[in-house]
Amino acid sequence: MQTTTKDHHDVHEHAHHEQSFFQKYVFSTDHKIIGIQYGVTALAFLFMGFCLMLMMRWQIAYPGKPLPLVGTLLEKVLGTVAAGGVMSPDLYNSFGAMHGTIMVFLAIVPLAFAAFGNYVVPLMIGAPDMAFPRINMVSYQCYAVGGVIMFVSFFIPGGAAQAGWTSYSPLATAIPTQGQTFWLVGMIFLITSSLLGAVNFIATIIQLRAPGMTWMRLPFFVWAQFVTGFLLLLAFPPLEAAGIMQLMDKVAGTSFFLPTGLAVGGELANVSGGGSPLLWQHLFWFLGHPEVYVLILPGMGIVAEVLANNTRKPLWGYKSLVYSVLAIGFISFIVWAHHMYLTGMGTKISTFFQTTTMIISIPSVIILTCLFITLWGGSIRFNTPMLFALAFLPMFGIGGLTGLPLGFNFSDLHLHDTYYVIAHFHYVVAPGTIFALFAGIYFWYPKMTGRMMNEFWGKVHFWLSLIFMNLVFQPMFAQGMAGMLRRMVDGGANYSQVMAPDAIGNLTTGIMGMNRHISWAAVCLGLAQIPFIINLFWSMRNGKKVESDNPWEATTLDWQTPTPPPHGNFAAQPSAHRGPYEYSAPGAAKDFSPQNQTA
Amino acid sequence: MDIPYTVAPRQDTGLYNAKVGIWLFLASEVMLFGALFSSYILLRVGAEPGMWPHGLLNIPIGTFNTAVLITSSVTVVLSWAALKTHNFGRFRAIQSITLLCALGFLGIKTYEYNEKFTHYEVWFADGRPSVTGHIDGAGRFWTLNTLADKKIESITMHPDRFHYRIPSGEQAKLAKSGTVPEHPEPIKIATSEIKRLSAFVPAHSTYFAVYFTLTFLHALHVFGGALVIGYLWGPGASMWKTDPDRFTNRIEVSGLFWHFVDLVWIFLFPVLYLL
Amino acid sequence: MADSHDISKTVRKYIIVFVALLVGTAITVGMYYVHLPSVAMTVMVAVFIASVKAFLVAGYFMHLIDERKMIYGILGSTAFFFVGLMFLTIWAMHDFPAHTFLGSHVP
Numbered sequence: 009m010q011t012t013t014k015d016h017h018d019v020h021e022h023a024h025h026e027q028s029f030f031q032k033y034v035f036s037t038d039h040k041i042i043g044i045q046y047g048v049t050a051l052a053f054l055f056m057g058f059c060l061m062l063m064m065r066w067q068i069a070y071p072g073k074p075l076p077l078v079g080t081l082l083e084k085v086l087g088t089v090a091a092g093g094v095m096s097p098d099l100y101n102s103f104g105a106m107h108g109t110i111m112v113f114l115a116i117v118p119l120a121f122a123a124f125g126n127y128v129v130p131l132m133i134g135a136p137d138m139a140f141p142r143i144n145m146v147s148y149q150c151y152a153v154g155g156v157i158m159f160v161s162f163f164i165p166g167g168a169a170q171a172g173w174t175s176y177s178p179l180a181t182a183i184p185t186q187g188q189t190f191w192l193v194g195m196i197f198l199i200t201s202s203l204l205g206a207v208n209f210i211a212t213i214i215q216l217r218a219p220g221m222t223w224m225r226l227p228f229f230v231w232a233q234f235v236t237g238f239l240l241l242l243a244f245p246p247l248e249a250a251g252i253m254q255l256m257d258k259v260a261g262t263s264f265f266l267p268t269g270l271a272v273g274g275e276l277a278n279v280s281g282g283g284s285p286l287l288w289q290h291l292f293w294f295l296g297h298p299e300v301y302v303l304i305l306p307g308m309g310i311v312a313e314v315l316a317n318n319t320r321k322p323l324w325g326y327k328s329l330v331y332s333v334l335a336i337g338f339i340s341f342i343v344w345a346h347h348m349y350l351t352g353m354g355t356k357i358s359t360f361f362q363t364t365t366m367i368i369s370i371p372s373v374i375i376l377t378c379l380f381i382t383l384w385g386g387s388i389r390f391n392t393p394m395l396f397a398l399a400f401l402p403m404f405g406i407g408g409l410t411g412l413p414l415g416f417n418f419s420d421l422h423l424h425d426t427y428y429v430i431a432h433f434h435y436v437v438a439p440g441t442i443f444a445l446f447a448g449i450y451f452w453y454p455k456m457t458g459r460m461m462n463e464f465w466g467k468v469h470f471w472l473s474l475i476f477m478n479l480v481f482q483p484m485f486a487q488g489m490a491g492m493l494r495r496m497v498d499g500g501a502n503y504s505q506v507m508a509p510d511a512i513g514n515l516t517t518g519i520m521g522m523n524r525h526i527s528w529a530a531v532c533l534g535l536a537q538i539p540f541i542i543n544l545f546w547s548m549r550n551g552k553k554v555e556s557d558n559p560w561e562a563t564t565l566d567w568q569t570p571t572p573p574p575h576g577n578f579a580a581q582p583s584a585h586r587g588p589y590e591y592s593a594p595g596a597a598k599d600f601s602p603q604n605q606t607a
Numbered sequence: 608m609d610i611p612y613t614v615a616p617r618q619d620t621g622l623y624n625a626k627v628g629i630w631l632f633l634a635s636e637v638m639l640f641g642a643l644f645s646s647y648i649l650l651r652v653g654a655e656p657g658m659w660p661h662g663l664l665n666i667p668i669g670t671f672n673t674a675v676l677i678t679s680s681v682t683v684v685l686s687w688a689a690l691k692t693h694n695f696g697r698f699r700a701i702q703s704i705t706l707l708c709a710l711g712f713l714g715i716k717t718y719e720y721n722e723k724f725t726h727y728e729v730w731f732a733d734g735r736p737s738v739t740g741h742i743d744g745a746g747r748f749w750t751l752n753t754l755a756d757k758k759i760e761s762i763t764m765h766p767d768r769f770h771y772r773i774p775s776g777e778q779a780k781l782a783k784s785g786t787v788p789e790h791p792e793p794i795k796i797a798t799s800e801i802k803r804l805s806a807f808v809p810a811h812s813t814y815f816a817v818y819f820t821l822t823f824l825h826a827l828h829v830f831g832g833a834l835v836i837g838y839l840w841g842p843g844a845s846m847w848k849t850d851p852d853r854f855t856n857r858i859e860v861s862g863l864f865w866h867f868v869d870l871v872w873i874f875l876f877p878v879l880y881l882l
Numbered sequence: 883m884a885d886s887h888d889i890s891k892t893v894r895k896y897i898i899v900f901v902a903l904l905v906g907t908a909i910t911v912g913m914y915y916v917h918l919p920s921v922a923m924t925v926m927v928a929v930f931i932a933s934v935k936a937f938l939v940a941g942y943f944m945h946l947i948d949e950r951k952m953i954y955g956i957l958g959s960t961a962f963f964f965v966g967l968m969f970l971t972i973w974a975m976h977d978f979p980a981h982t983f984l985g986s987h988v989p
Contacts, residue, residue, distance in 0.1 A: 135610075136608035136609065136610055137610055139610065139624045139627075139628065140624070140625075140628060141610075143628075203632070203635050206631070206635075207628050207631045207632050207635075208628075210627075210631055211624055211627040211628045211631060214620060214627055214952065215611075215612050215617050215620065215622070215623075215624050215627055216610070216611065216612070216624075238959075241631060241634060241635045242634060242635060242638050242959070242960060242963050243638075243963075244635070245635050245636070245638035245639035245641075245642060246638055246639070246641070246642035246645075246967060248639055248642075249639050249640075249642035249643045249646070250642065250646075252820065252824070253643075253646065253816075253820060256809060256816065256820060260808075260809045260810060260816075261809065261810030262809045262810055262813070262816035262820075263810075263812075263813055263816065264646065264650070264813065264816055264817070264820075268655075279810070280805075280810060280811060280812045280813065280816070281813075282650065282653075282654055282655075282658070282812060282813040283650065283813055283816075284649060284650065284653055284975070286974075286975055287646055287649055287650070287971070287975075290967075290971040290974065290975075291642055291646070291971075294642075294967055294971075338959070341963045341966060341967075342966050342970065345970070345974055348974075352978045352979065353974055353977060353978060354977035354978045354979055355977075355979070356973075356977050357970075357973055357974045357977040360970075360973075576608045577608065578608055579608075580608070581608060581611075620950065620952045621949070621950045621952075622949075622950070622952065622953070627952070630953050630956055630957070631956060634956050634957060634960040637957075637960050637961075637964055638960065638963065638964055638967075641964035641967060641968065642967065644968070645967055645968040645971055645972070648968065648972060649971060649972060649975060652972070653975065666911060666914065670907060670911050673907050674904060674907060677900065677903045677904060677907065678900070680900075680903075680939060680943055681896055681897070681899070681900040681903075681943070683943075684896055684943045685893060685896060688889050688892060688893055688896070691889055692889050776917065862943075863944055866939050866940070866943045866944045867944075869939060869943075870936050870939050870940065873932050873935045873936055873939065874932050874936070876907075876910075877910050877928040877929075877931070877932055878928070881910060881911065881913070881914045881928060882924065882925060882928055
């Protein structure tokens with residue numbers, strides 16, 4: 009008996025001891041598990057943010073009418089702010105602030121950067137894990153804690169934050185409830201999570217590339233994540249500093265952002281004064297602008313991978329793509345005040361930011377052009393991930409082009425804080441990034457689970473989403489140009505022709521009518537996600553099993569692993585012998601040559 | 608497959624993983640403190656002329672604290688050098704000085720803070736210029752609400768020799784001329800005359816808000832760094848026996864963080880205390 | 883990586899830097915009592931001395947002088963962005979329209 013046990017020990021000397029459920033799935037340090045944790049949590053928050061928006065859209069379309077289906081539930085849970093199932097202005101404002109916060113910080117960034125990045129990047133560079141697995145685990149835990157704090161803030165007296173996702177002072181401090189405090193504390197956890205993640209990603213990409221994986225042989229997705237990591241690393245800390253200062257304003261009675269002579273509710277506020285509300289805006293947008301590139305770059309990376317794979321040819325202009333993404337990263341730090349054209353900045357400084365904003369559009373266009381040209385002469389396979397990746401191109405194009413009038417000071421004067429802005433940024437993030445993320449989910453699902461998602465329902469999901477995304481956001485351009493402002497609880501009714509017939513520039517019934525169309529399109533958009541959600545869960549057990557470890561016949565290292573990749577990813581250290589997109593190479597045996605293939 | 612380059616450096620970068628990690632983290636910290644410094648500059652430049660207090664921070668104490676931190680900086684790198692020559696005993700001895708310096712710095716900071724929390728300013732309802740000084744029998748953080756709660760009808764204040772609104776050049780002149788006594792007479796102030804009562808706390812003015820925020824954040828970093836260095840000095844030192852090179856790297860990395868904390872103070876001290 | 887001879891030379895370097903830092907501190911404090919003609923000059927001198935001290939700590943204590951391009955690259959970009967944040971924010975808050983065109987001709 010003794011000998012057998014001893015032999016057993018010798019043979020399994022290097023095997024890990026059996027991990028409990030908690031060690032394996034809750035306190036995992038494996039980048040793949042952590043990636044999935046991030047993904048699941050982020051998708052849950054994406055759903056939550058979407059629901060908040062649906063309720064807001066009801067209020068916009070039918071101001072003052074009780075919410076159907078959820079009205080009574082809302083009243084029961086939240087109390088007087090939802091009296092009679094009707095969304096009060098305070099509740100509308102807090103839903104608006106939290107929709108933005110949740111979508112940006114709790115859904116898209118964790119999904120695009122942390123979830124996909126964590127799962128795919130170590131595989132793509134031939135590494136066994138991230139450089140700092142335990143810090144990886146801690147970064148997820150900080151994110152989860154931040155998310156809980158944000159979620160819980162809905163249920164405290166006074167409700168969640170109400171001063172927009174931008175939390176401008178003095179409003180953010182003057183609101184007497186604690187929602188904003190929860191928001192700030194939650195943000196500190198989320199920022200910490202992002203910083204730890206960024207350090208991990210950058211260090212991993214610098215240090216853990218497999219032999220032969222030179223910088224210019226990296227898949228574009230890895231470059232995108234590398235630059236995104238730097239954006240998070242260097243742009244978040246000023247917001248953290250600002251968050252600490254705003255927290256002090258709220259909790260310790262300081263006046264970092266409260267000006268002298270501030271009056272709240274008709275009375276002089278009991279604060280020392282001497283602060284600057286503009287300072288908050290500068291510090292916020294110093295992060296805020298790089299943040300939008302954080303939202304888009306991982307998506308561009310995913311689209312690039314899917315396009316190369318499904319055109320069976322290399323990406324066109326790899327070098328241009330790399331230099332452009334580096335340029336975007338760099339320039340994004342010096343454009344931020346184009347969010348502040350209406351704060352009374354003088355002509356010189358406005359011109360400076362206008363110029364840098366125009367300059368940064370150049371590398372963005374270069375990237376989009378390279379991706380478009382990649383399609384030329386390709387043998388295009390129209391599977392679901394490819395459909396989403398293809399749609400990304402024109403959708404992001406619309407989003408990017410409509411940003412130009414906002415980047416110019418003079419035209420922004422008319423469009424600032426209108427629905428035009430909402431249309432612009434939703435086009436880039438919603439049919440932009442989210443389509444890229446859908447492409448990524450359909451694309452990497454077989455690697456994670458060993459099964460394909462259902463193609464038919466994938467295509468249904470795609471077409472319905474594409475149609476309704478456009479129906480939701482296209483009219484908003486018209487509304488914005490007509491002068492409909494953001495964040496109005498009544499959907500602009502007070503400025504309409506009906507209620508203000510003598511006002512100059514009032515909103516026509518046509519423009520107001522669009523509110524209802526948009527809201528119903530949003531409902532349909534939500535319904536269009538149901539096949540996706542069902543597909544996601546159903547395919548885990550019932551999806552078509554993959555016939556090989558590389559069902560898409562891809563060249564990158566992430567597809568040269570077992571399915572799903574085991575702990576440690578590769579049995580032996582791989583090495584890269586060629587570039588990342590050796591598709592249809594002349595003279596090759598097959599129409600793709602994996603990066604680690606020696607011959 | 609094990610994660611490579613945890614101890615041995617990677618050829619093309621010449622670095623091991625943790626060193627890349629800590630420098631990246633320090634870059635983010637530069638942006639954090641940089642944003643706070645920028646805010647300080649903006650708030651100070653934007654303040655009304657003459658309304659930005661000065662001369663309220665004790666320079667000899669600040670200088671001493673600076674020397675303490677610089678000393679700890681050299682001990683931290685000397686202790687790493689000792690490990691590089693495989694002299695564990697020397698490492699332990701020198702690193703203990705680092706920890707003592709850290710404790711000393713925090714202790715002195717606590718004393719400085721406490722001194723501020725019992726130092727008051729009174730603004731008068733009738734618009735008379737405000738007075739600063741110590742109040743008989745007052746604890747910390749008193750405000751008008753405290754006076755109301757404790758039903759105090761009047762306070763006795765020992766005013767400072769000069770109010771901070773008087774420029775330092777003028778203060779020196781007045782001091783020399785002998786017209787202002789070294790210890791002015793205590794004054795009695797009725798609670799009803801007071802418009803605002805505040806200790807030198809963050810809520811007092813943007814000056815103290817930014818002073819406390821900057822120094823407290825810095826002190827938190829000193830504390831955190833001391834915790835890590837202390838752990839590696841104590842229980843964490845057992846790694847010296849199992850993996851000495853990895854342990855030496857940990858000392859180097861924690862030392863890098865400590866130097867950064869010292870660097871921040873090198874800028875904080877003149878900006879807050881001297882300018 | 884190092885033998886005792888190298889280390890003792892490095893130790894001497896550390897001690898020299900330590901003394902230099904203390905001297906720099908003394909000079910900075912001393913400057914406080916010497917009144918320079920303008921505020922701008924005082925600030926520039928103080929920042930200059932602090933920068934020299936910072937360079938000594940970063941260069942020698944943090945071994946930056948021996949590190950390779952990677953770290954310089956990271957720090958270089960950080961410095962650029964920090965300066966950008968500070969300079970552009972200060973510029974933005976000091977450049978504002980001084981008057982309107984319409985309002986300047988009051989009938």
